[in-house]
Amino acid sequence: MHARAALFDLYGDHLRRRGGEASVAALVRLMKPLEIAAPAVRTAVSRMVRQGWLRPVRLPQGPGYGLTPKCVRRLDEAAVRIYRAGTPPWAGRWHVVVIEPVRERPRRERLRADLTFLGYAALSETTWIGPRHSSELDALLEGEGVRADRFEAALDGDPRELVARAWDLDAIGEAYEQWLAEAVTLISTLPGSAPDDQVFAARSRLVHGWRNFLFRDPGLPGELLPAGWPGEKARAYFEQEAARLLPAATAFVDRELP
Numbered sequence: 084m085h086a087r088a089a090l091f092d093l094y095g096d097h098l099r100r101r102g103g104e105a106s107v108a109a110l111v112r113l114m115k116p117l118e119i120a121a122p123a124v125r126t127a128v129s130r131m132v133r134q135g136w137l138r139p140v141r142l143p144q145g146p147g148y149g150l151t152p153k154c155v156r157r158l159d160e161a162a163v164r165i166y167r168a169g170t171p172p173w174a175g176r177w178h179v180v181v182i183e184p185v186r187e188r189p190r191r192e193r194l195r196a197d198l199t200f201l202g203y204a205a206l207s208e209t210t211w212i213g214p215r216h217s218s219e220l221d222a223l224l225e226g227e228g229v230r231a232d233r234f235e236a237a238l239d240g241d242p243r244e245l246v247a248r249a250w251d252l253d254a255i256g257e258a259y260e261q262w263l264a265e266a267v268t269l270i271s272t273l274p275g276s277a278p279d280d281q282v283f284a285a286r287s288r289l290v291h292g293w294r295n296f297l298f299r300d301p302g303l304p305g306e307l308l309p310a311g312w313p314g315e316k317a318r319a320y321f322e323q324e325a326a327r328l329l330p331a332a333t334a335f336v337d338r339e340l341p
Contacts, residue, residue, distance in 0.1 A: 084119070084287070084291055086114065086119045086123040086126065087127040087131060088291060089119055089127075089291065090114075090131065091158075092290055092291050092294060093113055093114075094137075094158065095162065097332075097333070098150075098336075099150070099155075099158050101336075102149075103150035104142060104148070105147055106145050106146065107124075107128070107146050107147060108144065108145060109340050109341065110128065110147075110148070111125075112339045113339050113340075115280075116280040116281065116283055116287075116335075117287055128148055131148075132148070135151055135154075136151060136153065136154040137149065137150065137154065138151050143341070144341045153222065153226075156218065157219060159218075160218060160219045161294065161297055164202070164297055165290075165293065166322070172304075173214060175237060176235050176236060177214065177238060177245075178212065178214070178215060178217075178233065178234075178235060179236050180231050180233050181211075181233075181234075182194070182211070182229050182230070182231040183209070183229060183230045183231065184209060185227075190227065194223075194227055197223050198211055198223070199298060200297055201213065201217040202214065202215070202301035203217070203301070212245075213301060214302065216233075220233075242307055246307050252308070252309065254299075255296075255314070256309070256313045258296070258299060259296070259313040259317040260313045260317075262292055262293070262317055263316065263317040266289055266292060266293075266317075267320070269288060269289060270289065270324050279334045279338070282331035282335070283335040286324075286325065286331075287332070289321065289325060289328070290325060293321045296314075300314060
């Protein structure tokens with residue numbers, strides 16, 4: 084795990100509900116079970132500050148870092164999809180976003196990556212669709228300085244054909260099967276008497292691997308997915324094990340935070 088990704092997971096999975104702030108010393112201690120050294124933690128934190136995800140704060144324990152509103156929106160959006168918290172039923176309509184052409188390649192690639200993370204797929208260079216509106220979309224477009232027209236639309240045709248054209252479901256399904264096999268191996272090698280820091284590390288790796296699907300799987304409605312969709316079996320395993328390991332992982336975080 085890279086330090087930056089591990090910090091996103093830590094803030095989203097544990098610190099978000101504890102006020103979203105932690106001292107630098109606490110962050111270093113919390114990253115130690117993941118074998119992430121202090122210099123890597125500090126470098127990642129500095130990068131996240133420059134990118135607008137974290138902000139410096141002064142805590143009683145010393146210098147620290149807290150979540151920015153931008154990061155809170157991202158973590159809340161991610162939590163809905165990771166834990167299916169409050170996901171609304173699909174109404175049979177698509178959210179269509181038509182953006183103005185972006186000439187600069189780095190900006191265009193950044194916009195593409197962010198739209199994909201939010202669950203959208205490109206039908207063309209400027210037209211994107213998603214199964215639902217993302218609460219992060221407005222802030223993303225504003226931050227990039229990109230104008231866009233947005234529509235709610237019902238497809239005149241078979242939505243499964245549209246899904247097959249917009250997303251590579253075969254590749255996503257294979258990724259779920261591979262993740263599940265690796266997750267079972269990870270959890271099965273965890274001793275039943277493992278200390279809290281070891282459980283925290285195993286659960287962090289489990290969540291990190293699952294969180295990567297936010298960049299691939301838009302969270303399509305079940306009626307648009309193939310029968311026997313591997314994502315459902317993988318999700319059931321993730322939810323079961325993430326919940327089972329949470330108390331010990333939480334105990335470790337509580338102990339390391341002042």
